[in-house]
Amino acid sequence: MKAKKDATLATYPINNKVVTFASNGLTLSSDTRATCLALLQENLDLKQLLTNFASIVARIIRPFNIRFQSAHGLFSLNNQEKYLCSNTYNLPLSSTSPRIGSITYQSNKPLMMSEGQLFVELHELLVPCLRHALKFAELNALVFKDHLTNVGNRAYYDESLQRAIEQSCRSQQSLSLMLFDIDDFKPINDNWGHLKGDQVLQHFAAILTKIIRVSDMVFRLGGDEFVLILQPGDQHSVDKVTERLLLEVGKTPFLTELGFSTSIGFAHWVLGQDANQLFATADKKLYTQKAHNMVLKKRNPQPS
Incomplete structure (x- = not known):
């Protein structure tokens, strides 16, 4: 034949x-x-x-x-x-x-x-x-895996974001970055122990993995910091992820019983912007919201 x-x-x-x-x-x-x-x-x-x-x-x-x-x-x-x-x-x-x-x-x-x-x-x-x-x-x-949370680690994030930016340059595809920092994570470790803190990280990573699309990626940068690469990504994508996140956290008793919350920062890639610039823009928004969340918690403290 x-x-x-x-x-x-x-x-x-x-x-x-x-x-x-x-x-x-x-x-x-x-x-x-x-x-x-x-x-x-x-x-x-x-x-x-x-x-x-x-x-x-x-x-x-x-x-x-x-x-x-x-x-x-x-x-x-x-x-x-x-x-x-x-x-x-x-x-x-x-x-x-x-x-x-x-x-x-x-x-x-x-x-x-x-x-x-x-x-x-x-x-x-x-x-x-x-x-x-x-x-x-x-x-x-x-x-390339974070062994505690089973999501991508920092090395994989660095490689993946660079590749995503290169792809967006070639195809003119939209790209967004979302950063997450768990509020008051240190008191969780101090008051409940590091095992409880590890479980919080695992639950949060599982939620992030659940709420994203197949084309998106989730990573743990270290400590209680996580990041999502949304591709394609725009303001609507960020809003949908935030909406799903709040919904899933509210449905997770393990987190709600601890008064869990997270601060979020985001940035949308523009032509000519490198990975560090994109991250810096999202990071600035993250810490602006984190400061705002701290003010709110002081005004409305959780019952002990």
């Missing part, structure tokens, strides 16, 4: 190393398997691995929209339209673990039996490489 020609192949990121593929009947030739495996082993990055796999599928079978779902999230290639046909395969991890994830192929033509057989053979090559790529992604996530 020779590699198929298709005008839509141009839309796929075909790797030049994949020149010719052939199979004997329904079985990939040994040369083809070796070429596929070499390309799949080229990069441990999950997105690049699946992009390379999509190029292999396009060459050997035909172009498909490919979606891979695992505990690490969703990868989708060329998902720009609705497709008439969809076929999903569960990829087994090992005999003791049910699956590594599921992979879905979408197109406007039904899958032929011979194509299904080729997918099974290609999956045998893909799964070992996927296992390594997912492990690599897991280790990377640990490096």
Whole structure:
């Protein structure tokens, strides 16, 4: 079976190393398997691995929209339209673990039996490489994760904000930054103990994670300081996050019983502004509100 020609192949990121593929009947030739495996082993990055796999599928079978779902999230290639046909395969991890994830192929033509057989053979090559790529992604996530709250850490924030600004420069996409500082956090630690303080941080991080969109990101900068990157983001986005935050805090007895509140600062990125300038603008608003909140608490002290 020779590699198929298709005008839509141009839309796929075909790797030049994949020149010719052939199979004997329904079985990939040994040369083809070796070429596929070499390309799949080229990069441990999950997105690049699946992009390379999509190029292999396009060459050997035909172009498909490919979606891979695992505990690490969703990868989708060329998902720009609705497709008439969809076929999903569960990829087994090992005999003791049910699956590594599921992979879905979408197109406007039904899958032929011979194509299904080729997918099974290609999956045998893909799964070992996927296992390594997912492990690599897991280790990377640990490096950039705040272990107490399970959100991004300061290093990940620095990298992510710079990348977000660069993306906004290229695409002219709006971007907003929100900073949070828990009011009177030190007295919580002093009066209730550091374990209670850690639990407050965990509850607050969970709420922030819950109220944002898939495109947004949450980080703990250190202590009781948190930050959100909203992309796209504008004043409406900030207002919606603030509204959801107040609602969720009010529904969390653990926090309300402590008289929990947080000060919020925000800034909207403008062309030519760097990460430090954006943060400084949000930080200034944060401390203006924090001072205001302190005045209000002195006027209306919480009952002991």
